[in-house]
Amino acid sequence: MAAYENFFNAVGLKDWCSAGGDGGGGMTSMADLIAQTDGTTTQGPSLWNWPFPSLDALNKACAAIPPSRDVTQGLEDGFLAIRGGLRAVVDPLTQPLSWALRDMLWIMTNTPWWLMVPILMLITWLVTRSWRLVVFVLVSIAFLAFINHYDAAMQTLAIIFVCAFICVLFGVPIGIAMSRSDRLQRTVIPILDMLQTLPPFVYLIPLIFLFSVTEPKLYGIAIILYAIVPVVRLTDLGIRLVDPDVIEAADAFGMTKRQKLFGVQIPLALPNIMAGVNQTIMMSLAMVVIASLVSAPGLGVLVLRGIRSLELGVGLVAGFGIVIIAILLDRVTKASLARIDTSKSGK
């Protein structure tokens, strides 16, 4: 006797109930089967273990009410139904991401190492003007190459460069727009909260169904969605934190909104924005291992191999490689951030 059967009988819905469905397609739960074996079938639940009126409990008493399995099934069917249309729109839109990732990976792995390392050192010099960091870059990459992790490290770097660049490209304008409209801020912040707290695999599930799994953009989107949050937040915050007195002075000079934004607000917010960029880069690195589950190449694959076949050494070395790259990227972005700060105060 199911718990809510009496209720449905009392309100006169018995006919309606028995008319719908066949009671879950002949599915028996393990608990029912055990009850059947013990011979305790006829006894209903006592007050102590009275079930919550959930879909499944109600379904047992009244077949016309769908079990929760039908709800998830309906969600799946609904998603599959809109999949074609969604794909027709989203697929071409995101295709440049695939090209960018594929080209960047090709460039970074096919350039010979004796060309690639100086180029990276040159970039470091240009953004930081610090000989110490240039030497640090050389030593770190030389170490990774020495233990034969050069290719994996370059793949990881290529993915991070592309994803972080796109994050900044979209994140900063979104942050600026948010700082200028309270209503936009109110709608975007919950989305950012969601992106940060959702386990990454949750938004990978619809992505896997939407795109071909052989496309690099699959992991590209996963990384970007996760890593774009800090740069958006900190751009918004930085501009909002600009001293109102300064804005008042700018108003007094008769500056237009546009002049105020580019001449006053963004320069003053730059330290915050750069801190956001730094965090974005670090978070895209954090996604490297998870992105490897959807076929991203690089050090993450080696970490996964270490875990899967319990090759402790392989996993540890690859993990250590990720740490080195993290320190490297962090130091370089922080140094360039410091340079922007001092150049401003020197003016």
Place this chain on the structure above:
Amino acid sequence: MRKTTLLAVAGATAIVTGFAAQTGTARAAEQCGDISIAQMNWAAAEVTTNIAKFMLDQGYGCNTSLVKSDTIPAITSIAENGRPDVVTNLWLNSAGDAYKKLESEGKIKRVAKTLQPGGVEGWWIPTYLAKEHPELKTIEGVMAHPDWVGGTFNNCPDGWGCRVVSDNLIKALDLKSSGIEVFNHGSGQTLASSIGSAFADKKPWFGYYWGPTVVMGNYDMTRVKLGDYDKAKFDKLQNKDTKDPQVSDFPAAPVLTSVTSDFAKTHPAETEFFSKMSFKTDTMSKLLAWQDENKASGEETAVYFIKNYQNTWKNWLNADAQKKLSKLIGG
């Protein structure tokens, strides 16, 4: 090594270690007590372990716990602390030397083949593709017409036993020379979903897969013949550093149930049950197809088996347990 996620391993290791901490006392043979069974994270394993749990709990008066695990973590756990007691659905080819070492040390012994004759693995194409182009049923045909299979070979994720074999086969066949690109999947999930999306759009697909699995039960696939199976050649393919790999098809993969030696000593009746618990591969495929059709959980599929296949499982039990479960057998 089949599917794994970071979390599964971490969780399993934590749980298994926890179990190890609170046990270690040998039990009297008459009293069944607590048993732990490693539950691999694929559908067939979930069904088998739930069936075993029901039989042991109801028929033998055990208190069975299922420990979520995976091939290598389960074996490592047994090697390090002798728990879990029972491992079923152990794919010997994936477990490799780690398992053989444990067996030769006498820590574990195989009592049965969980699947008869065993699992199938190999390189596959969708059957609609094979009907359209019958030449594709052999690897020569595939390599002659790479664009018919989409120009891509879907390879195993890194860290799986099959990855080593497939990598060696790719070298031996010189697959890349025919213009087929090798795509290395990051996880079993993307490998499975690439099959799913190919079938949804009736597109070509070519790659490694294994059964019995939900995917194999759900989609009609045709195996690509790689040649004949040659044990010596195949053994060489399983070694990562083989110099000159030779082509050999995949054999039927042994899928085992093993128990620890301690368990076999202290629980003779239950060990006997495990030594009889064996499924025909066809039966398992049917169960998994039923599971997918009805969107059932592993537990519900176990119940479906228990209610519909009495004649199969009746003989696994001893007389005492048969009496306890007589209601189900009779009905």
